[in-house]
Amino acid sequence: MRFKCIVNGELLESSSGRFLEVRNPANVDEVVGEVPAMTAEEAERAVESSFLAFKSWSVLSPVKRAEIIKKGVKIAEEKSEEISRLLTLENGKTIKESREEVKSSLESIRYFAEGVLNILGESYPVDKSDRLSITIRQPVGVVSAIVPWNYPLLLLSWKIGPALATGCTVIAKPSHCTPLSTIKLAECFLEAGLPKGVLNVLTGKTSEIGRVLTEHPLVSKIAFTGSTSAGKNIMTSAADTVKRLTLELGGNCPFIAFEDADLNAAVKGAVRRAFRNCGQVCNAINRIYVHKSIFRDFVDLFVQETKKIKIGNGLREDVEMGPLTTKDGLETVKKYVEEAVGMGAKVLYGGRKPSGIEFEKGYFYEPTVLVDVDHSMKVVKNEVFGPTAPIMSFETFEEAIQKANDTEYGLVSYVYTQDLSKALKAAKLIESGTVGINNVSGGEFAYPYGGWKQSGFGVENSHHVFNEYMYIKHVRIDY
Known part of the structure; x- marks a missing residue:
């Protein structure tokens, strides 16, 4: 055409x-x-x-x-x-x-x-x-x-x-x-x-x-x-x-799950916002912080939920995640994941191109879950714009907020907690234009949407x- x-x-x-x-x-x-x-x-x-x-x-x-x-x-x-x-x-x-x-x-x-x-x-x-x-x-x-x-x-x-x-x-x-x-x-x-x-x-x-x-x-x-x-x-x-x-x-959007979060809801929300459109979303979740008391359960459920994602040509009605849009985007994701692994990160799922004839000529990459990561790694501190989910733990409320704000960006942040006081305090202290509490809606046309910082x-x-x-x-x- x-x-x-x-x-x-x-x-x-x-x-x-x-x-x-x-x-x-x-x-x-x-x-x-x-x-x-x-x-x-x-x-x-x-x-x-x-x-x-x-x-x-x-x-x-x-x-x-x-x-x-x-x-x-x-x-x-x-x-x-x-x-x-x-x-x-x-x-x-x-x-x-x-x-x-x-x-x-x-x-x-x-x-x-x-x-x-x-x-x-x-x-x-x-x-x-x-x-x-x-x-x-x-x-x-x-x-x-x-x-x-x-x-x-x-x-x-x-x-x-x-x-x-x-x-x-x-x-x-x-x-x-x-x-x-x-x-x-x-x-x-x-x-x-x-x-x-x-x-x-x-x-x-x-x-x-x-x-x-x-x-x-x-x-x-x-x-x-x-x-x-x-x-x-x-x-x-x-x-x-x-x-x-x-x-x-740009954005580098944090996700915080406190110890009192609804675990199933938090996991499903995080998976959806991390891998939607193959992670190519300005308000995609780039880094996940989970309270140490629920860290292992969160990670296990997150991997299970990620494994359910069906990858393929987007024209197929049953497909849930298509390819990345550009070759440069694919190469960036591969490079960041490989660098993180070289620095000690562990891939729990994904981290490669899916196998099979239907994937050979496309910019496909599996949704990738990483642990043992930190802010020195590009997969955490940069906007990856691809299907990666680095997961870290925290101990205190103050530590979670400090890590969420440890970026030059301030577009959207996500918080899961059933404590109203904690939710409102986090919403006020987090440095971003939008804060989602117990949801990952991102931007909607009826509500103001703008960035802080860079x-x-x-x-x-x-x-x-x-x-x-x-x-x-x-x-x-x-x-």
Whole structure:
């Protein structure tokens, strides 16, 4: 399948005639699609079209914008199975997870389209009888929405949803690994009547078009999800024109099971959040701390639960974990596990590529459980972004909190305990933007989601996100 980019309401190939192949990570010999390798000049034209479209889209009533956006959502819902299949083919995740991602993405966009109607201005008491002081909010302008390959649709929806609803226009840049489902989703909004230039989709190499999206003077805001190192580069690129930034960056999420935790619930939650999407989740559990009194029971149950995970091609309905999406990701996991073992870690399960013909040509790796690990090992201190679960013990509440906070990241943390006082104290002391108590839900579009420390800044999701895409203006009137 050969796909085209969307620029100013038209489906276009690159003037260079070059295309990028998209391969199936479950079978790297299979090319599932091609997308245009757009040039910097074409990226500039996309920015200019978004700037022109902003003039009319921003003054359209929020009610009318919401109608168009929700019509696009409805069209996408009718094509959800096709979009889900594309997502599995390009990403490798299970078809069940792809369906869930598509569903959540569309619910997210609809939520923002409706939520923007509830944005209220403010009035302030003043010191003169013939004065009125109020605030209004207005869209910031053109937004570059840059998303990674692990949740390409969900993370895009968290950006284009509030951006379009508030009256901004968007240039979306999906990863070159997973652009197909993004293009197919965007086509639904064109079909719904979204005006030309309001939503552009560019594919290509970051080295060719990335700087245009982060440095062009007509771009007012950058919304980015990705690594901390890439986020720092974007901050530097955006500095000259003082662009607004929302950065959701790296994570190294801790999981704490106290001695009074519901053991079965804690184990099932930890396994799910450690290995979901093959561990390729920004809020995946990277390191597990278990009170020494329940450590052995926790580990035994964890291994038993991990062994139940069925690995295979994500298109099969019975598969629970597909391959990693990229070769680099696979090599990183292998390297980190091997290094940990060399430093004294013990692999209780996994630690290798599964055997069998169906796994030979894919980026498969078994869910891996490790003990005898510590913070000197990369598999613990780095964001692995793969199916690893290093498990350590602790003795005191203070030790657990100290270990959880012993990282440069602060995205999401998880705590299991039946002691309300302990739960609330931990939630307050842990340094992360989200803390899950007796659940591993991660990010949800109705609630604020953002990072502390080097996990980024700015908020995605909830009603708070609208302030990220709107200027606040004070109007003082003497009459």
